[in-house]
Amino acid sequence: MARKSRPSPNPTPELSRELSLFHIIMMGLGMMIGAGVFLGMGISIGEAGPGGVVLTFALNGVFAMLTAMSFAELSSAIPRAGGVYNFARIGFGRNASFLAGWMEWFASSVAGSMYALTFAIYSIRFVDALGWLNPLYESFGGDPETVILVMERLTAVITAGLFVYINFKGSSETGKAGAVITMGQTLFVLTIGIFGVVAVVQDPSRLQNFTPFMPEGWSKLLVTMGFTYVAFEGYEVIAQAGDETIDPKKNLPKAMIYSVAIVTIIYVLVAFATVVSVKAGSEGVGQMAPWEWIGQFKEKGFGEAAARLMPLGNFVLTLAVIFSSTSALNATIYSGTRASYALGRDGMLPGFWSRIHEKNRTPYGALIATAAIVIFTAAFLPTEDVASSASIMFMFLFFMANLCVIKIRLGMGDELEYGFMMPFFPVPPILALIMQAVLAVWLVHMSVIAWVIAPIWIIAGLAIYLLYSKNRVIAADHEITIFDEQRNYKPKGYPVMVGLADPDNAVDLVNGTYKLCASKKKPHVELIHMVSVPEHISLSESEEYTEPGREAITEAMLYLSMHFPLNTTIRYCRNIARGIVSAVKEKKVKLLVLGWHGKPEDRLFNIGATIDPIVERAPCNVVIIKGSEKSKQRYKSVLVPVSGGPNSAYAAEIANIMAEPDAKVTMLKVDTGQKRGFKLREFALNQAMRLRLKPDRFTTKTVKAKSSVIAILREAKNHELTVLGMTNRPLGQFRGLSVPEKIACRTSKPVVIAKAGGKVDSLFKRIFS
Template identity: 35%
Template sequence: MAIEVRLSREMRLLDITMIGVGAMIGAGIFVLTGIAAGVAGPALLLVFGLNGFVALLTAMAYAELGSSYHSAGGGYTWVKTALPDPSGFLSGWMSWFAQAVACSLYALGFGAYFKLVLDAVGAPDFSVGFMSIEKWLAILTVILFSYINYRGASEAGKAGNVVTVGKVLIILAFIVAGLLVMARQGGVEIAFTPFLSEGWGGVVAAMGLTFIAFEGYEIIAQTSEEVKNPRRNIPRAVFLSLLIVVPIYLLVAFVAVGAVQAPAGMAVTDYLGQEGEVALVRAADQFLVGGGILILVGGLLSTLSALNATIFSSSRVAFAMARDANLPPVLGHVHTRRATPFVAILFSAALIIFMAVALPIEEVAAAADVMFLLLFVLVNLALIKLRKTRPDLDRGFKVPFVPVVPLLAIGTMLFLTVFLLIRYPMAMLAVGGWLIAGGFVYYQYSRKREKAFVERTVWMERIERHEYSVLVALSTPRTLESLMEVGIAIAKRHGGEIVVLSVAEVPEGQSLLSGRRAARKLEAMLERAVQYAESRGIVARPVVSISHRVSHGIVETARVEKCNFLVMGQPDTQSIFERLVATAVDRVLQDAPCQVGVVYGTVRSEGISQILLPVTTGPNSRLAAKLAPVFAEQFGASIRAVTILERHLSAAEAEKQVTDAQATLTAAGSEERLEVLRRRDVARGLKQATKRGTLVMMGAPTAESLQAILGETVPAQIAQSKRAPIVVVRNVAEHRVRKFEQLFFGRSR
């Protein structure tokens, strides 16, 4: 049965709401308010209001889909489910990068704010090595919060709650002090006149600059696999976070423009724009004793909470993509005790640190906004599609007026995207470069692995539904009994059927129709094979495939028939040319969507008294250990499990091999006693352990490509000795993961 890896559900409504608030009230409100005021003028209020409306449109989609799909990955998971490839991969690729860039910004923001604190207390200016103190502070902060996330989701939530509540209190103090000043001064309307001083172009530009401060609901959705009662809590957290954040943004903008006194002859918003990222610090100094220091502390807390949230989010995207075979499987590992995706956290932290240290983050920040906007476009398209294709989903919230609302969201997102790309041409280069890199990764790496993953999943589901079939590929009547015996044993074990296949090969350049005569010649052999299976109580179906290549015909039949296991024969002796052809066939068989068994020698229905099981390590050896009892039951034989230690091995190496072999038996659920044999080499050891009446069952061993062509593999050497037949098995999923390794190093386990 397939084992599904799940994350522990520890997070409450408060935890995920605070994660969303922490992600939104990040560096943006402290650093970008002054800059956006300079771009939009007094219409900064309108900027935050419109961004809140645009964010609400997509937030509703996140509330609905987040309440329906309770797994890590957020928008990536939904897009992958609803839209055709490579939309799913690209959505995850964009999300991972955008969140990592945002996290790098927050880390650098923390370093910059802390440096201001050091300056305020009179600390000397210094640097360490080739980097400034700000960057070292950023690195240390990323490491700290990566460790907190590694400790567990509840730890991350608690840490985020503390800093989020702290910075909200500081902002509220800033707002209250500013409102009191405005009440004493009067004449507030002067600061807001003319309201659209920079025109609508300034409003849209400022919306693009600050939109990243509204994307916290994406992070909330990515917590779904770790949230208690996600159907209820995800929608509530999405709307609560916006309900908290948008009024705070509006009040901060209102106070910053209305309470600050600009130098004579200068508009307030021009003054704020001139002060840039420290504008709120200067504003707080005017109307609150110690206000500048307080805002610095708030900036530190805001960058920390946003950094915590985006480390959490980026690692969950990488985890989800690895679990779906879009990224290397190591990123999908979950810590056995902490129940956190620790490898994904480590890789995300490394990516964040690299960008913070090596890349011009200022140039890429706009690209992060664009990538979030494009991701939200895909999410809204997924919402429309899933409403049509999956009306049965258990939705905790439903977006009203579909498809009008999501189409409105898509239109506004695309408008902002185009405007940002025109205004910030470097963002266009960054987005284009990252998407091109993503396309390369998808088509060169992820697509094949994802296809194998899907086929593997379907294969396992068919086993669980007891829909098992074995494909037996026959090429000559001489091997019929051997291959059918192996196929029958496996089919009996799963209560399945046998598909008997023979391939009529047509020379390249000729029409496949010319293979009909050859196909008719194969019918008698197939009929005999079907009768052989039925005499043993197994249902069998004959299939003839006409193909230009035998290997292609076998693989395609395995895929079309949805077979779970493929049995094929291998001659005992081969010329160099035959070995070369066989090696090519072996490479093609790596694409077969099922487990593979290659039979050497002759397997008879009678006369087998012992199953010899050479045990090593890896998925192929585990598969052999699982199948050994099947053949023992078929032939009424005993099982002898052995591991062979070559004499040149050191004591430590020998001990490790024995430990690994025992672990293989345990993982396969075998209780057989492991016998340890020390011999000059493996082939000699297996020959000596083999006697008449033995069937050798082994996982596909390591074999260098040149050895397979110019020399003899271990199974071929044993089969040539005529001592015993051999069945060599390969586990399809793990074998395919190592396709790159085998191609370049000739290794297969």
């Protein structure tokens, strides 16, 4: 007997819910309208031209909205601190989730140090312009470069320390401080955009700056879009606020969608203002096109443009960048802290990371660790290439989020309570995946050093997971946990799993399993019972729900253990279907035998029942047995309705196994008047040949009827057992019962429903179901 991965019975400290919709919108905008967009504006106009810079931000906004919808859907269903870490754990398991959280922590922390340095550089530049550093120059022997460098680093450390303290004081203070700063930066940025519009109204000739529209060619758009894509990643920090947001299922999706829409409009407006800021032929521009003149200054181009556009342009720009860098610094410290806190909360990092301050209700352990990375990087390390590594990891995170939204919608759509579901699923995440893959390739060429740093951090994370986290992780509610396992034999041969629900259907399953196993070479039987625990009950308190499963397993063992090697497992979970599919994959089962429990109450969607998702997702052959009061161990007359598909062939194989050697096995074709090229007699002969049977093993019968269900039910009355192939259909299809299910519901005779695994399932379904 083994007991594994027991969840922690101790109550987990909770973060306080104080952030409103306004606070988290401001938090997302603060992350997006960072200093990077100002640096990227001049580079983008130089690379792609006047029309290109506007299209860059417009198209990036569209593609960012696709990923934002993925984040919105996932956050509305899983509103917990950790963001992509939580999504990956539920979608792809612990390994992927640890890497997601590990990368998210690194990316946010290093981005925070970059914003701290950006604030310091512009602040010291402004102070130096006022002449306030002149006394220091004299004190240090007239070496301004050294003085400026030291002051920049010192200011960056002090600034980072200040925002670490603000985050320590609590999410309310963090949200309020971030909201005030973001309002300030948004005001300054909008001021620049409004000045651009006013300039065009006063002088329409400035619109000539857009001619030619794309002087460098359309291919340059890919370059500039890749360079500026991370300027739209504020929805990631919003996802981190799940534990602290008021009414998160509604407010998180709204904040993500609204923030991306707002920031896209602002970016396009600022890009427009940048293009029209310089008048053709003005002083200093000469014969150059205005966009060329701005582009020659590269990252400083936007500053030069703003200085030409409005009075006190340099001063306003400096204030805008200062506000932007501090708001982004606040958001990245918050995001990095929550990402590492999630790792500590779930046991993937030491308990220090999960400590919460009793008074402030903030994760101070994770905050200290995040602060160490931010301050160390800001004080000592060159941030350009490290920041590129952060960009690459953010791209990896967005890629994983889009994979997760597909995986979780298909695999757990019937379990989760969504506050938002994206339209046209799964088109948006697939489009986003393609675009992110293209941009990630471009980022490879942007920084070679970044592609050295990123793998080193990922390899270090893998080492920590394998050496520490793997055996210490706390089981989450969505995970399948082994309660009781008896392994009497080492699995060999042909693995067969029998899902037992209660003692009432154990006899029918035992009889069917015996015949199915007897036809295989060296069969090995795994008896499994999944304990479905209600949401309000802790998994650690679920032992009282195991009694029916123990009785069913004991009854099955009494018979089957005399004939085949046999192991047993009792597991508890929130969803039986997912638990069984998980066990099938873990044990590498080739045949799954289940009992029929009748028509489910809610048939609005097929995924609402237990059997349906198992049949759809199990990567093996599945046999569903419905017994009756007159069930027999020996069947002399078996009916097999067929239509020619792969499941019909498998149904014929199962019928041959269930029937006695001298039994009559009748293949039935119902002719409803539809034109089909299915030849029944030829199909029967082919199946007999495939199974190495005598040609007369299968007899054939064709009947004409308007309803195939009525015809099959009429014929089933004259047979002791009916075996049907499962109807193939898309997962979660909006429809009623399938033909095999209707037969099983309406006949009093025993029924077996068979589904062939492996080749029938699509690659898409294997990956995401």
